[in-house]
Amino acid sequence: MQKERPLSPHLQVYKPQLTSMLSILHRGTGIFLSLGAPFLVYWLAAIAGGPQAYEKVHTLAQNWFVTLLLLGWVFSLYYHLCNGIRHLFWDVGRGFDIEDLYKSGWMVLGAALGLTVLTVILAVGRMGGA
Amino acid sequence: MSLRSPLSKAVGLGSAGHGFSHWWWQRVTAIALIPLSIWFLVSVLSLIGASYNDAVVWLGSAFNATLMLLFVFAALFHGQTGLQVVIEDYIHTKWLNLSLLLLIKFAAAALALYAALSVFKVVLGA
Numbered sequence: 001m002q003k004e005r006p007l008s009p010h011l012q013v014y015k016p017q018l019t020s021m022l023s024i025l026h027r028g029t030g031i032f033l034s035l036g037a038p039f040l041v042y043w044l045a046a047i048a049g050g051p052q053a054y055e056k057v058h059t060l061a062q063n064w065f066v067t068l069l070l071l072g073w074v075f076s077l078y079y080h081l082c083n084g085i086r087h088l089f090w091d092v093g094r095g096f097d098i099e100d101l102y103k104s105g106w107m108v109l110g111a112a113l114g115l116t117v118l119t120v121i122l123a124v125g126r127m128g129g130a
Numbered sequence: 131m132s133l134r135s136p137l138s139k140a141v142g143l144g145s146a147g148h149g150f151s152h153w154w155w156q157r158v159t160a161i162a163l164i165p166l167s168i169w170f171l172v173s174v175l176s177l178i179g180a181s182y183n184d185a186v187v188w189l190g191s192a193f194n195a196t197l198m199l200l201f202v203f204a205a206l207f208h209g210q211t212g213l214q215v216v217i218e219d220y221i222h223t224k225w226l227n228l229s230l231l232l233l234i235k236f237a238a239a240a241l242a243l244y245a246a247l248s249v250f251k252v253v254l255g256a
Binding site: 027030031033034037038040041044045047048049051054055074077078081084085087088091119122123126127 | 160161163164167168171178182185198202206209210212216237238241244249251252
């Protein structure tokens with residue numbers, strides 16, 4: 001692209017809708033999950049690295065900001081997973097009616113939030129028991 | 131009348147000639163990641179509060195090591211395809227576009243290798 005030309009679609013002229021918001025969220029969670037990949041590999045390397053390296057990850061995970069990141073990754077993984085399944089249905093040509101789009105959209109959002117809450121409850125329970 | 135098959139007319143189109151393969155492998159890894167992600171989340175949850183030795187024994191089993199590497203490889207490949215689309219959509223400065231595309235591909239390859247060597251080390255040591 002040689003010249004500054006307006007980008008389409010002009011997001012600012014659209015009313016925010018569930019469908020577009022969820023679409024943006026799919027991209028957003030995808031990018032955010034990619035940023036988590038180095039941390040996942042760092043964790044594996046720490047298990048290979050020995051007790052001291054592992055302890056360092058353990059301490060790091062208890063930092064409030066890192067805990068917040070982990071919570072974000074859990075929600076992102078659930079959301080991207082559920083909405084990804086919604087995408088796969090679209091890929092085979094199903095679920096394109098407006099009514100279905102909204103129904104599946106709310107289902108995906110509800111499932112992702114519900115699974116995140118369930119995971120947090122289970123995680124807190126395990127931490128308390130440890 | 132053309133004697134070319136419908137397939138030969140469709141293959142290799144698009145600006146880069148490999149758009150279908152990109153789309154296809156994104157779906158293949160997406161489907162693989164459905165069971166792998168669920169396994170990963172359940173595993174990490176069960177490892178909360180585990181000691182270092184528990185973690186080593188867990189990752190040292192050939193079964194868990196295999197699933198972990200499948201998860202990591204599928205996730206890195208899938209993430210790399212997704213980031214490529216985002217970069218192609220929003221970064222229109224030629225040199226920056228190319229640099230970022232190379233960066234995510236090199237980073238994915240390096241992370242995959244680092245993960246593989248780490249998991250191998252645990253499996254062989256356990």
